Amino acid sequence: MRKSFEHQLEDLNQDLLKLGSMVEERIHKAITALKNKNDELAQQVVENDDEIDDYQMEIEQECINLTALQQPVAKDLRRINMVSKMATDLERIADLAQNIAEIALELSASDYVKPLVDLPKMGEIAQEMIHDALDAFVNSNADKAKEVAQRDSKINDLDEQILRELLTYMVEDPKTVQQSNDLIFVSRYLERIGDHVTNICEDIVYIITAERVSY
Amino acid sequence: MMENETKTIEIKDLDFYYGDFQALENVTFDIPENKVTALIGPSGCGKSTFLRTINRMNDLIDGTRVDGDVIVEGDDIYKDEIDVVELRKEVGMVFQEPNPFPKSIYDNIAYGPRAHGITDTEKLDEIVENSLKHAALWDEVDDRLDQSAIGISGGQQQRLCIARALAVDPDILLMDEPTSALDPVATAKIEDLIDDLKEEYTIVIVTHSMQQAARISDYTAFFLMGEVIEHGPTQKIFEKPENQKTEDYITGRFG
Ligand SMILES: Nc1ncnc2c1ncn2[C@@H]1O[C@H](COP(=O)(O)OP(=O)(O)OP(=O)(O)O)[C@@H](O)[C@H]1O
Ligand SMILES: [Mg+2]
Numbered sequence: 038m039r040k041s042f043e044h045q046l047e048d049l050n051q052d053l054l055k056l057g058s059m060v061e062e063r064i065h066k067a068i069t070a071l072k073n074k075n076d077e078l079a080q081q082v083v084e085n086d087d088e089i090d091d092y093q094m095e096i097e098q099e100c101i102n103l104t105a106l107q108q109p110v111a112k113d114l115r116r117i118n119m120v121s122k123m124a125t126d127l128e129r130i131a132d133l134a135q136n137i138a139e140i141a142l143e144l145s146a147s148d149y150v151k152p153l154v155d156l157p158k159m160g161e162i163a164q165e166m167i168h169d170a171l172d173a174f175v176n177s178n179a180d181k182a183k184e185v186a187q188r189d190s191k192i193n194d195l196d197e198q199i200l201r202e203l204l205t206y207m208v209e210d211p212k213t214v215q216q217s218n219d220l221i222f223v224s225r226y227l228e229r230i231g232d233h234v235t236n237i238c239e240d241i242v243y244i245i246t247a248e249r250v251s252y
Numbered sequence: 253m254m255e256n257e258t259k260t261i262e263i264k265d266l267d268f269y270y271g272d273f274q275a276l277e278n279v280t281f282d283i284p285e286n287k288v289t290a291l292i293g294p295s296g297c298g299k300s301t302f303l304r305t306i307n308r309m310n311d312l313i314d315g316t317r318v319d320g321d322v323i324v325e326g327d328d329i330y331k332d333e334i335d336v337v338e339l340r341k342e343v344g345m346v347f348q349e350p351n352p353f354p355k356s357i358y359d360n361i362a363y364g365p366r367a368h369g370i371t372d373t374e375k376l377d378e379i380v381e382n383s384l385k386h387a388a389l390w391d392e393v394d395d396r397l398d399q400s401a402i403g404i405s406g407g408q409q410q411r412l413c414i415a416r417a418l419a420v421d422p423d424i425l426l427m428d429e430p431t432s433a434l435d436p437v438a439t440a441k442i443e444d445l446i447d448d449l450k451e452e453y454t455i456v457i458v459t460h461s462m463q464q465a466a467r468i469s470d471y472t473a474f475f476l477m478g479e480v481i482e483h484g485p486t487q488k489i490f491e492k493p494e495n496q497k498t499e500d501y502i503t504g505r506f507g
Contacts, residue, residue, distance in 0.1 A: 042504070108463055110490045110502050247492040 042107050046116065049099055050175060053120050053127075056092050057171040060127045061164050063089070063134040064230065068160035071141040071223065072153050079145070082138035086131065093128040097121050115247065119240040123174075126233040126240075130167070133226040133233075140219045150206055150213050156220065159195045159227040162188060166234040170241065179245040186238035186252035192231035199224040257284035260424060260454045261306060266320035268301055270313070274478060275301045279320070281473060281483040288446060288455045290465035290486065293475030294506065299458045302475065303426050306456065307343035308336055325423065341368060344417030348429040350409035352401035352416075357384075357393050360401045360412055364420040379419050387415035388445050407438025414445065418453075425449065427457040431464065443468050462502050466490045474498045 063082055070079035100121040103109065109117055166185050173181035203217040203224075235252050242250050261283035268276035275298045283289045291299045304310045305322055308329060322329050329339055341364075352360050361380045370376060380397070384390040389411040393404065401412055410430060417425060427446075431439040446455060446468050459465050465472055466486060473483040474495075482489065482498040493499045500506045 110462065110466070111493055111499050113503050114491070 042103075042113075045099075045103055045107070046113070049096070049103070049117070049120055052092075052096050052099065053123060054171055054175065056089070056096060056124055056127050057167055059089060059092065060131045060134070061167050063131050064137075064160055064164050064167075067134040067137040067141060068157050070138055071144070072157050074141070074145040076142060076145050079138040079141040083135055083142070086135050089128055089131040093124045096124040100124075112244065112247075115244045119244050123237045123240050126236050127167075130230050130233050133230050136226050137223050140223055144216060144219055147216060150210075150216065153220075155195050155199050155202075156223055156227070159192055159199075159224065162192055162195075163227055163230045163234065166192075166231065167237075170234055170237050173238070174241050174244075177245050179242045182238040182241040182245075183250075183252065186235045189231040189235045189252070192228055196224045196228040257287065259283065260285040260325060261456075262321070262323040264321040264323070266302075266305065266318070266322060268298070268305060268310070268319075268478075269317040270301075271315040276305070277478045279478075279480050281480060283454065283456060284471065285454050286450055286452070287470040288450050288457060288468055289471045289473065290469035291456065291458045291473050291475060292460075292462065292465050292501070294501070295460075297475040298478045299475050300428050303345075303428055303456060303458055306424070306426055307340050307345060309340075309345065311336065341420045342422050343424045343426060344420065344422035346410070346413050346417055346425065346427045346430050348432050350406055350413050350433065352409050352412050354400065354402055356398045357401050357404070357412065358397040360416050361419045364416060368420060383415040383419040384412075386418050386449070387411045388441060388448070389415055405438070407434050407441060410434060410438070410442060411445065414442075414449075418449075422453065424454045424456070427455065429458050429460060432460065439464075462490070474501060476501070 063085075066078045067082045069075060070082065100117050103117050104114075107113070166188055169185045170182060173179070173185060200221055203221050206213045207217045239250055239252060242248065259282040263282070264280050266276055266279040267274060279302060291302065293299055301310065305318060306324065306329075310316045310318070318330050321331065324339065324343065327334055353363065355363070358380055361383050362376045365376060365379050370379070381390065381394075384393065389408060392408060393399075393412075401409065404412065410433075414425075414430075431442050434442065443464065446457065449455060450470075457465075457469065469486045471484065472486045472489040474481045474489065474493075474497075476497060482493060482495045484494075489498065490502060493502065497506075
């Protein structure tokens with residue numbers, strides 16, 4: 038029954054997963070560019086942003102079409118609304134990755150005060166969170182979504198730690214102010230990425246349980 | 253669930269049989285006053301049968317049997333001494349196909365009141381006008397009340413049947429798929445009308461359109477093979493049903 042509707046829902050899942058992996062890759066490239074001063078990689082992230090925007094809008098349109106033509110109720114309705122919302126969160130994450138890539142371009146000419154360790158670690162956690170959240174989405178696993186959301190606290194801790202450390206550098210050596218300031222921004226962007234993934238996890242739990250939670 | 257609402261109809265442990273065939277099993281729920289209650293469920297699950305137990309229309313079918321209680325405005329209509337004619341005056345019914353009598357528009361409406369002994373022409377004129385106005389049909393037919401009811405459109409005929417039901421001043425209106433034979437415009441008119449009518453009437457409506465149930469009802473009961481699987485506020489049924497069978501049915505994954 039409603040075979041074509043089932044297929045359309047499956048397509049929608051696949052499209053969201055695709056958008057998710059595009060966004061993951063973007064974070065990876067932005068952070069790698071920052072860490073290794075790779076301008077070419079950073080440039081890729083900055084230039085290909087339209088691709089993500091277009092894909093997000095396509096998903097949004099699919100959701101509107103399904104709502105209008107299939108008049109979904111209950112879980113189907115929650116899923117379609119939430120996929121649209123998750124696509125928006127993913128698109129914001131991609132924008133933040135772009136911001137990070139822009140900073141990477143700015144900083145690539147100067148040497149770092151010390152090799153970047155914590156920022157790449159944050160980037161890695163964020164990337165894994167996106168990956169695992171979408172895994173929880175396809176497997177309808179609310180426990181997993183909750184567990185992923187809880188990893189956001191690791192990102193928040195690292196953000197605070199990085200802020201403290203960079204503030205010390207700034208106080209000790211005023212020449213590092215510009216660089217430290219930029220890196221504080223990167224840390225903030227990653228922290229916000231974590232918040233967007235947390236939203237995504239909450240949406241997944243809502244699809245599965247119909248309960249609105251806040252992590 | 254309905255603490256602040258008056259129960260107009262209470263159904264308790266209702267079983268219904270056509271001969272040996274049990275069409276309703278252990279149906280129990282309350283229908284609140286001045287609300288719209290929608291009955292949904294697949295074909296043959298007993299919605300029409302259930303609707304007809306509320307005004308004892310099933311009595312007209314041979315070999316039927318009822319167990320349990322149907323309490324309408326305080327009277328147990330199968331146990332207490334009740335006048336069935338009086339019951340059907342309080343509990344009006346509108347059917348799937350508009351079924352006007354082959355008489356004038358006026359006579360269709362005046363039929364019930366006359367049958368209940370009203371002969372005064374002024375009084376009848378007033379009832380006809382009010383009923384047609386209540387059914388949102390007056391403006392369309394006020395200049396041709398003496399024309400045959402068969403000559404008006406299907407949507408108008410259905411509103412005429414609603415006006416005819418209203419003419420005897422019922423408290424409860426039962427509707428069995430009242431819009432299934434109508435186009436979307438006529439359907440929208442009937443739906444608007446139902447929304448207006450619930451100010452004064454308690455409405456129970458059978459519908460095969462999930463969207464219609466969601467649009468117009470306050471409560472929904474989901475029937476399956478003679479049983480009520482789930483009953484509750486319509487919003488809850490359509491957003492977060494408790495029973496997987498309800499979810500499967502409303503999302504079209506049934507069967
Ligand atoms: N007069 C009758 N005599 C014997 N069995 C009947 C009679 N009327 C209905 N039934 C049976 O009772 C069951 C319930 O029928 P009912 O008409 O109440 O279903 P329904 O939910 O209104 O279906 P639909 O959506 O098709 O109108 C069905 O199995 C039907 O065959
Ligand atoms: Mg029926």
